[in-house]
Amino acid sequence: MARGLDHVVHTVRDLDAAADLYRRAGFTVGARNRHPPAWGTQNHIVQLPATFIELLATADTSAIAEHGPRTFSFGAFNRDFLARGDGLSMLVLEGRGNDDANEFRTKGIGDFDLFEFEREAKRPDSTPIRVAFALAFAADPRAPDAGFFTCLHRHPENFWNPAFQSHANTAASIAGVVLVADNPSDHHIFLSAFAGQRELSATSAGIALKTPRGEITVMTPAAFGDHFSAAPPQTSRGLRLAALRITVRDLALAERMLADALLPARRHMGRLVIGPEAAMGATLVFEGI
Numbered sequence: 001m002a003r004g005l006d007h008v009v010h011t012v013r014d015l016d017a018a019a020d021l022y023r024r025a026g027f028t029v030g031a032r033n034r035h036p037p038a039w040g041t042q043n044h045i046v047q048l049p050a051t052f053i054e055l056l057a058t059a060d061t062s063a064i065a066e067h068g069p070r071t072f073s074f075g076a077f078n079r080d081f082l083a084r085g086d087g088l089s090m091l092v093l094e095g096r097g098n099d100d101a102n103e104f105r106t107k108g109i110g111d112f113d114l115f116e117f118e119r120e121a122k123r124p125d126s127t128p129i130r131v132a133f134a135l136a137f138a139a140d141p142r143a144p145d146a147g148f149f150t151c152l153h154r155h156p157e158n159f160w161n162p163a164f165q166s167h168a169n170t171a172a173s174i175a176g177v178v179l180v181a182d183n184p185s186d187h188h189i190f191l192s193a194f195a196g197q198r199e200l201s202a203t204s205a206g207i208a209l210k211t212p213r214g215e216i217t218v219m220t221p222a223a224f225g226d227h228f229s230a231a232p233p234q235t236s237r238g239l240r241l242a243a244l245r246i247t248v249r250d251l252a253l254a255e256r257m258l259a260d261a262l263l264p265a266r267r268h269m270g271r272l273v274i275g276p277e278a279a280m281g282a283t284l285v286f287e288g289i
Contacts (some may be wrong), residue, residue: 002197002214008177009090009242011078012280014058019044021280022055024261026169026254029055034097034162036117037063046162050213051174053244054244056089058082072112072137077147084145087233087281088226088241091177093195093211096148100136106194110138121158129158140190142238146179148194169257170249175287176215178243180232181206183219187239191216215245229268230275230283243283246249251288258286 012018016051019029022044040061045270046053053193056078058064064075075195081089097114102109118132132154141146153159181187191209192198195216200209206222209216221232233240248254255272258265263288265272 002210002212003093003100003150003195004097005174005177005216006050006092006094007054007241008088008092008174008241009054009056009078009147010058010244010280010282011081011089012086013057013082014280015042015232018055018057018280021263022046022053023257025192025263025284026257026261026275027053027167027171028164028245030164031122033119033121035119036058038065040064041075041078043157045164047161048167048171048173048185048246050160053174054092056155065230070111070113072110072115072147072149074111074115074138074147076134079199081147084255085281087276088177088244089145090147090149091179091216092148093150094213095136095152097134097136097152100150100152103196104193109190109193109256110136112137119156124161124163129155131155131159138190138194138240140187140194141192142181142186145237145269146239148242156259169286171246171254171286172216172289173247175245176217177241178224178228178283178285179216179218179244180221180235180238180242181239182220182235184220187218191218196222206228217238227269228271228273228275228283228285229266231277233276233281243285245275245285245287247289248286249289251286254286 044055115135134152137149206219224232274284
């Protein structure tokens with residue numbers, strides 16, 4: 001089964017500053033949420049139809065569970081990621097729970113137990129509700145600084161809400177994610193298995209994989225710089241998540257909002273780009289529909 005994008009994790013040291021950055025960029029940012037003590041993390045959610053951006057930071061790290069033989073620790077991974085700086089840390093696809101965990105084990109890309117958790121959320125009127133998720137993790141040994149898992153929403157009716165998906169910058173969807181690697185083709189077998197998609201296309205810049213919801217692209221650092229006029233993340237340790245491509249209904253309006261917010265967005269190849277120096281380690285790319 002081919003898996004579409006579910007969300008991308010943007011991990012930062014200062015969660016308030018990240019929420020402020022996204023609000024200034026014209027996004028509706030949800031309330032702060034708290035994860036289980038074994039994760040030691042908190043987040044804000046930026047929802048789009050069927051996808052979202054998770055702004056994440058560590059809080060109390062004293063009870064974070066470490067990785068185990070068949071356990072991937074979300075908290076330990078992001079704690080260690082932050083030790084090297086802010087940025088996009090994890091790529092998450094839509095999930096099927098145990099079916100994904102079993103498939104990843106069969107395909108040799110992850111021998112991890114399914115992780116289930118729930119937390120309290122709030123509707124726009126502040127009514128408390130419960131949301132719950134089942135996470136199936138995968139791992140690419142050539143990408144120790146990029147996390148991968150699928151997410152099954154146990155109560156999707158409590159999570160997805162059109163009121164949170166309306167954005168002043170006219171954002172409509174996540175068009176795709178861009179990763180960088182010195183040798184993109186080294187990762188095509190892993191990404192194909194992770195996304196459940198056999199067909200990848202090779203380009204002069206790297207490789208691209210179209211999912212049912214959004215595109216996954218892997219570029220060389222040089223190609224990334226050419227395409228987005230932005231500095232790629234350091235790849236000395238392997239594959240890294242680098243950019244989010246966001247479609248907007250009105251690119252000119254989004255450009256005015258970014259300018260009014262004094263965010264240094266630049267026009268490049270028909271897109272608006274906020275580089276990692278201004279977007280807390282991530283490159284944010286705005287594209288017209």
